[in-house]
Every structure is written in structure tokens, then in C-alpha cells.
Amino acid sequence: MMRITNVSQINELFGNEQLKHPLITLLRPNEAKIVPEIKEKICVDLYSISLKDGSECKIKYGRKMYDFQGGTLICLAPGQIIEPISRAEIKEFEGWNLIFHPDLIRSTNLGAKINDYSFFYYESYEALHISDHEKEVISGVVDSICAEYQQNIDIYTQDVLVSNIELLLNYCKRFYGRQMLTRKHESQDIVQRFEKLLKSYFDSDEPKNFGLPSVRYCSEQLGYSANYLSDVLKQETGKNAQEQIHFYLIEKAKDMLLGTSEPVNTIAYELGFKYPQHLSVLFKKKIGVSPNEFRK
Template identity: 45%
Template sequence: MHETVKINTVSELHEFLGYPYKPTHPLITLIDFSEINLNGIKSGTRKVFGFYSVVLKKITGAGVIYGRKVYDFSEAALLCMAPEQLSVVTAIEKEAFTEGWGLYFHPDLIRSSALNKSINSYTFFSYNTDEALHLSEKEKSILHLLTQSLKAESSDKLDNYSTDIIVSNIEVILNHCKRFYGRQFITRQIHNKGIASRFEALLTDYFESGKLRLQGLPSVKYCADQLHLSPNYLGDLLKQESGKSAKDHIHFFLIEKAKNLLLNSSSSITEIAYDLGFGQRQSFSKLFKQKTGMSPSEYKNPE
């Protein structure tokens, strides 16, 4: 069993990565990967950072790290991770850490800011590593300018405005990442339509196989696992493709099946609710009315 290393402070992070400079700020750092030394880290080491991470790596010759079959650009990939996520150091990853940069900021930095309330809206922090953002040269240049501005601000002597300005710069960087992911979803429409079709087929099979009665309504996580995606990536992809969330798609399938059963079977509403994976009729009736504007009884027996 490989050891698990927990890194909680910026100083510990610099030491772990073999970065030769002392931190200029206790809660944020921007590390140039061309200046780190990973020779002291064994491949297979499990690491958990207590930081938000926005990491730009070169992928030329090392794209296997991300496992993608389709690339928009081959120059660089951006991977974002939230605190307490486990990752493993691989030999290929160590090779890729020769160019690029890593922005790391502690949750305490944004704790009292508006960004703390909206940080969960940046769903890419929970994407899988093979769902990394692949950047064009223009996008790389934009992020380079933004990160250098952030580095300059966090390296200066702190004053009463420093934290607000630093956090604002972070938010601008995250908003650009959100924009670039939106571009990636668009440029991969053919690839994404294939995923969307597989998702629809998965739901059709689930609903027609009798699993509803045995296992209940499929969760977004269940569907994402079956498609080898992270739940957030699947949800964002479907939102881009159809305007509906993954949960909305699941509910649509459920309501359509419920309508057919209500109109074309002799089963009671309680029996239908049970067949659709609901332990109680009330839960089924509440969702049905929420989605259709009428109760199952009103739909089954219109006046």
C-alpha cells in the first residue's frame, strides 16, 4: 500500500513539490512547474491537498494521462480540483510536470467573500482527470496574463485591500475556465452527442428492465458511473446539449412512463408508484404534480 500524503499549508506544498522558493502569501501560491523537483516523490504516492487547485500541464507526448480519444488542442490541459480530493502521483504525471503552472489557494482565503458562496457553481472542480480542459494558445495566453497579475498582487506587501483584489482575480480566472469549458462542449458536439445518446439508451434500458421497482430511480451518479464520467461533467454536458440537467432527463423518463401506466394499465396509483420505485404514493404524487401541474388521479381520470 502506497503512503498517503496530506498537504495543508502553502509551505508544505512548496516542500512536497520541491519548489525552491518560500511562499509570499500564507494562503495562495502560483508555482512554475519548470522549477520544481519531483524526484523525491515515489510514483504511486497518494496525495490529498487542502487547497483548490488550478493546474496547467503540457500534454504533448503525455496525453495518455487524461485518457481522451478526442482532443481539440494538443498543447496544454487544465485540471481543477477541490480540497480533500485524492489523487495519485504517476510516472507519466511526473514527466508532464516539466512545463506549466499550478495555482493553489486555501479555502480560508475566500471564506468571508462572495466567492465562498458561489464556489460550488464551478462544477469543473469535481470533474475527473480525463475530463480536463484542453486549451488553445489564445486561451493559454489569457490565463497566463491573469495568473501573472494574481501573482504580482499576492507577492506585494499586504494591505486592507489585498485579499479582496486577490479573490477578485481568482474569480476572473475561474469564470474564464467556465467560459473555456463551454467552448469545449461546443467544439465537441459530435462527441458529446454520442455521450448524450448513450445516456438516453441507458435510461431507456433502466426503465424497461424492471430496475425501477427493485432499485428505485437511478441517480445522476449511477448514470455517470455507467458512462465512465463524473456526475458534474455529465450534468454540464447535457445542460449544454439540451438545456436540461441530468436529473431533469431522469425525471422526464419517469413521468413519461408514469403517464403511460396511468392511462394504459389497470393498476392503482399506489401500485404504479411502487412499480416506479417509490416507497410511498405521496412521494410519487408530489413529483408528478410538480412536473405536470396535475395529480396522478387528475391525469388518470380527467373530469
């Protein structure tokens, strides 16, 4: 596996001139001086925001149902894997790819909250599909970023770059919100399938055998990334995936406390808790009283 750890490697790979800022670069792959043949998987330790424009490209980001033909935006966090890419596929990539090193935002407000932008961890088929107007908006921000990092570096350079990157990410968050609203029917279907999955899980012996269901388990069963599933649930229900699991768990515990005479410890084990006291802690946190007090 090829590993890319700095912006300079990206510039060398595509024949970019060594630009004036070592932590950020903008690629237009189909216009690159060198069109590489990438025959192995790549692990990139950089943030990447890519806009695929024009005709459909076969780079293995994948595509699914979408709303607009204007373009597809892909966001990747450091450490994610990109599949091998042929030279022909790179030549077909119309659009741009903004790449920056984590050090650029380290010790900034954006660096402290970068994980709040959960779309960096979505799966490929959960990409953002933007309209022509939205494309103009974000491309304008990217043009400003490009113009800034090509100037001589001064004491304001990092602040200007980071504030523009944050603006770009906030637009992405807004447009993802729009996409989830326009896919209302699909989102409601996800909620129903999630609820059905939890009911099926807790009605079986799986909690006793395998413990509590994790967000990752649920997302894999439904065919989505954990972050995307949580964001859809939050949009539709006001609770993310973990909160939904806890909600269903507490409701199930209430039924067992009032509908059976089993001790609290037994109920905890049947619900998948490794340690019974963990049920009591969670129950009191959510309901305000202990399981025994609730039963009384």
C-alpha cells in the first residue's frame, strides 16, 4: 500500500510546481502535468475535499441514488483508503481536489471541532450531490483559498486559510442537510429499518450472546456508515444512533421491570450488559430513578 503523508508528495505525484505553502494544495487531476498510474491502494494522511464535475468518473468512490446532476462532493479524513486508480480514470476526473495537512488546522478552533463534520467519515455512496448554484458557491470559496495560499506567507495566512476552510465545511454541512431533506422518503425508510433492527435484536437471544448492539453493528447491518446513519436519525428523530439505542434499551428495560418479576441483575444480563450496575447507571441517568425505584 502506498502511503502519502505530506502535501509535497501529492504535488510530485501529479507534477505540480512546488507551491508556496507546504500544508495545502489544489489539484485539477485531468489537467495535471503528470497523470500517474496508481496500481496499489493509497492511504492518505491528509484531509481531502473533491468535487467531481462534468461527466461521470469511474474512480472508486462509488455512486448511488442522488438528487442533482450538478456534481458530487467527496470528503475524506486522514487515514482513509483510496482504491487503485488507472491513468484513464484520472484523465476523466473533471473538477478539483483541495488537499490540506492536519497541521494546518492544529491548535485552531477548527482543529478542535473538525470531528463535528461527520461527513468526512461517510461511505463513498453517501457523497454529497450538489446543484449548479451550490457548486458555484463552494467553488468560489475554493478559489479564495487557492489565491490565498499562493501569496507570500505572512502572520495572517493561516487565519485566512483556516477561516475559509471552515466556511467551505459549513456550506457542506448546510448542503448535506438539504440533501437529507430532499431524500425524506429514503431517510424515513432508514429510521423504520433501524427501529425494526433494534426490535429484532432485543427480541432474540443476541443480547445475551453478543452484548449490546453498537452503532457500528447497526450501520453495517443496514449498509451505511456509522456517521451517516447517526446524522440521518438525528435529522429525522432528533436523536443520533447511540441515543436511539439507549432510548430503545430503556423502553425495553421498563417493559421487563413492570412485566416480569425477574431481578434487575437478570434483566441487565438479558439486555446485553456485561456488568449489571451499568444498566442501573444508565437507567437513572435517563429516567431519574433506579430500576428498582421505577419498579416500585
